[in-house]
Amino acid sequence: MFFESDNSGPAHPSVLAALSHANEGYASAYGSDPLSAQVSAKIRELFEAPKASVYLVATGTAANSLILSTITKPFETIFCSNRAHIHEDECNAPEFFTGGAKLTLVPTTDGKMTAGDLEAKLLLEENRGVHGPQRGPVSITQITETGSIYSLEEIRSITGVATQYGLSTHMDGARFANAVATLGCSPAEMSWEAGIDCLSFGGTKNGLLGVEAAIFFNPELAAQFELRRKRAAHLFSKNRYLAAQMQAYLTDDLWLKNAEQANATTAYLAEGLRKEGAEITQPIGGNIIFANLPRATHKRLKEGGAKYHIMSGTLEGADPDEPLLARFVCDWSIDRSAIDQFLGLFKS
Amino acid sequence: MFFESDNSGPAHPSVLAALSHANEGYASAYGSDPLSAQVSAKIRELFEAPKASVYLVATGTAANSLILSTITKPFETIFCSNRAHIHEDECNAPEFFTGGAKLTLVPTTDGKMTAGDLEAKLLLEENRGVHGPQRGPVSITQITETGSIYSLEEIRSITGVATQYGLSTHMDGARFANAVATLGCSPAEMSWEAGIDCLSFGGTKNGLLGVEAAIFFNPELAAQFELRRKRAAHLFSKNRYLAAQMQAYLTDDLWLKNAEQANATTAYLAEGLRKEGAEITQPIGGNIIFANLPRATHKRLKEGGAKYHIMSGTLEGADPDEPLLARFVCDWSIDRSAIDQFLGLFKS
């Protein structure tokens, strides 16, 4: 009953099989092996972007920060959500990789910024000449950190504002697959066709061991990426093992099936939580649920062996009825029996 | 006949098996899983250093640069060999991770610095007050980048100088196992007992997919490592897969057996090369050979399908007898039949 994170689960068996398969013989190092080239081509195909530049790295923070460092100058500021992972959970990685760029936080509702709020922040940077940071790129997360989802139209309105101001756009797609599964659109529709310039296409949270693709739909924007990746110690000598994972991910739409499965399990869990009287506090765009439950209920669930994060407050408080906010995440591997077992704890 | 690099070969089968085995069920992310803790304990045991701090990262450059960034101030300079990997092959990673520290290059003979040359460089930094960079740590590589090996006494003389000047010492042990195999000493004898404060203990070049251990023998020196690792995007959420590789490495002394095998194959290759009239230009401390062969011979070998690096000059030159320097590296997986096949090309 592991709902702590979609980083907790195992990798899909076909990924381990692909690693074994790739573990034959010799291959040139640092990404010049044939498998790496095939995988880049497959990603271009999946995204219907024949000119895109594709690079594999091992962590989502690396994908985000390396992309941002490539498209941001040190005296610029990156516009992102006030709940953005790049702001809250990367221990200053963007500031480090960019050489000191700033982040300007755009207010959000349910984890999403609007084009209007973005424009309001952009306008604040006007008229400051050299005194304030210059406007840098715009970064949004899909699915958002709070589990909500941008519609294609919402994405287009945001990238529209960015374009109007001459700014690049980045999408943190750690859970890109879950969003595609929810919207039923194509990867192209949710990325470059909606105006996104660069994408962190996540795999680690969706059944791989550890690999993400950094994709530049406009290859001109990619100019310095490889040098910065090497400099940041993120160029893997045995790159074929990153490529093998990604190859399995792209075979038979594993990426999409894993996400659909995770979304479905999450919907089933949400339904069950609602029946138990939980208050779901955020719209569910994919595989993340935020819900309030009374302290006493949390104690029972934890004692029953359920694993999940309580976002604030502690179990040691006095009031058994006090609602505490919790986060539940289902990855591809959680099955309904685990959900049923968890829901059974409510009765006990 | 792949002698390009010890990054070219496959991982040992037991490592893939360990990955599969670790791919069961759920584990807390970011290194708080039980396997990660076990592996750290095993490393402390292997090094007979019960208080050491141990961290897993995925690349050698990450191990080196994260360690250096933890023990170096931005206004300091790191003393290293003029052939150091951290200087020549990391695309300014040390400068990046440390926030702008410098590297002071110590002259080498056969890839090794002497305590005397180190001290000469240290003395140059005297009397400059705030004008010049301050003395930072000393970093040596074992086995060196040119394949030579420091004796335990040589290591102690270097760390002795560092200690005398109040400086920390780091060892880049990308091929630490090969050095231990050659010297027949213990890991402790070649590291902290010889005065080394921090070590990048390499696995990727010696049969793993991609993992290195950053070890601080004096845990006080480790203070900020975890935060810097996270900030540099080198904290893996599914850390158990790094731990699983390292666990296989430490089981039944796989680390040592792989290295012994690689060293033995290399010795066999060296003997064969000498018989063919090659001029071995560097002492062979482990699994790297530098040898001069005539251009015409290189052409024959390359046409025969042998893979190895020619260090300078090109095959397209006019003079068939011109000696060109080449590097041959044997990893754990190269076997004698591959060597025999390669040596057979000389006849043809």
Next chain:
Amino acid sequence: MFFESDNSGPAHPSVLAALSHANEGYASAYGSDPLSAQVSAKIRELFEAPKASVYLVATGTAANSLILSTITKPFETIFCSNRAHIHEDECNAPEFFTGGAKLTLVPTTDGKMTAGDLEAKLLLEENRGVHGPQRGPVSITQITETGSIYSLEEIRSITGVATQYGLSTHMDGARFANAVATLGCSPAEMSWEAGIDCLSFGGTKNGLLGVEAAIFFNPELAAQFELRRKRAAHLFSKNRYLAAQMQAYLTDDLWLKNAEQANATTAYLAEGLRKEGAEITQPIGGNIIFANLPRATHKRLKEGGAKYHIMSGTLEGADPDEPLLARFVCDWSIDRSAIDQFLGLFKS
């Protein structure tokens, strides 16, 4: 009628005289001249802090960022006002000098943060382990960027929270003198006695050409300052010219008299503005006034030759009655006749 900034006015004649006087003969460079030593001693005396470390630099941004870089780690975040100069007007200087630290913005009312709001922000950083930036120092500005002033008690409540959380405190005192003039307290009372660890003691806005003192009341905190100053190109070879300005500043309490004069002129201007129906929008703690006036009035004042900043909106708008916010700053050199001339423009 120059109310644009306290950076617009001339330096006090005694400062130019001090420069001439210091321009005799030879002096060792880089701050080892006798005048520099005398000035440091005088500052320690003025602040009643015999152990303080004192360094001269040429700009306020340099004082702030060099101090912050000395007391902040790259993976930390600095808590400051959401109107802080270090955030809005230094073009990412803190991020640059610290090697990528972040700024966490504390909400303000009338430009001031409360201890409660600071603590709320501190608590948000709890429980994040290595994932989020670590808590770094707290920085407040006195007089604030909007012209308001913290009472001694308010300062103590803020530094009290910082101390409780083990954090250092910095005061951006670009207009420190104006605050002392308003409160009628001693420099010690408004700085270290109120719990402030480091202070940027401003001179440039208060009658000097360009010099600020960076003061560490706890010399242990100063450890790396000189090296960072040199590295940032802020160590002046002919340091005696910075010292000479500061010496004039400290002679016969010029620093205090200039500030009292500026404050008095500002009060006189404020009174006049109120009589003309202006809406003063911020409390006046020293020498800065924020006031709303109708567009048509602004046009008349500008045509009359008055120089001041309109903070938002433009003169080209259609509605003559629309209130536009303006900022008026009086430096030491503005006299009442200039105010009278300005107020006269309202009638015309």
Next chain:
Amino acid sequence: MFFESDNSGPAHPSVLAALSHANEGYASAYGSDPLSAQVSAKIRELFEAPKASVYLVATGTAANSLILSTITKPFETIFCSNRAHIHEDECNAPEFFTGGAKLTLVPTTDGKMTAGDLEAKLLLEENRGVHGPQRGPVSITQITETGSIYSLEEIRSITGVATQYGLSTHMDGARFANAVATLGCSPAEMSWEAGIDCLSFGGTKNGLLGVEAAIFFNPELAAQFELRRKRAAHLFSKNRYLAAQMQAYLTDDLWLKNAEQANATTAYLAEGLRKEGAEITQPIGGNIIFANLPRATHKRLKEGGAKYHIMSGTLEGADPDEPLLARFVCDWSIDRSAIDQFLGLFKS
């Protein structure tokens, strides 16, 4: 008898006068005042470069590092002399300002690099792909740190190599005026006409209080300079005081007269030293002399009150005849009577 440095002497009286003159009334801050604009125009005129971008900063290290940070990427390396000030005396400032670029040291003879030695270093960076730092700009110092001087032809051969490899060139002209005085050429001939792209035009060592001009002969190269200057805390609010110094420098060729005077005094001193049997060890290109004198002589001179640097070794040694290398620098203000007084000490 102050020969320690050309940073030790007073500023020329006309410079103090210009500061007083500029200290009238009000001027917009941050360089938008009329005087700053006039001075930029005068510099363009002096250099016969009507399109050049000109920026004033207060220290030579700031000029050098801000220029380098504008034309260098973080993953590049800057080619400079192994005696370069930017390498030895700026406490890692280039590494800091550029965000971690490296410096590649070119060997020198008498403080000068040849085009051949530069090319040899450039060729070492070939064929390394992303593994090594990429080639960045070339930086030379004129007059060099050891006092020697490049001929115009030598400069052209170096910039010719740089151009051939597509690299920018920077000249550290802390003593540019002294070089022009020696060669009798025009500023244009020794800078952009000889292929130099950017120049740090020094004033502080030649009679000013503290100001240098950063000049980009190709304005395209200047793109980010102003933002980086602000970010590095080197944009002076009261910029008119930097401009006033520079204006005095450019009036009646004060810059050239000061340098000619310093050079002449130095030649007179050198002649006197030779007569006393000193061994002049470096060619004298301007106002710096390196000379060996016996220990006993140094003791006598120091006891007589002469101030100059002994480069290595100490006075406390046993052997009175041991030659110790010393550096003598004459600035504009040293007159012959001081030289005569100094030479008189030899007799005593």
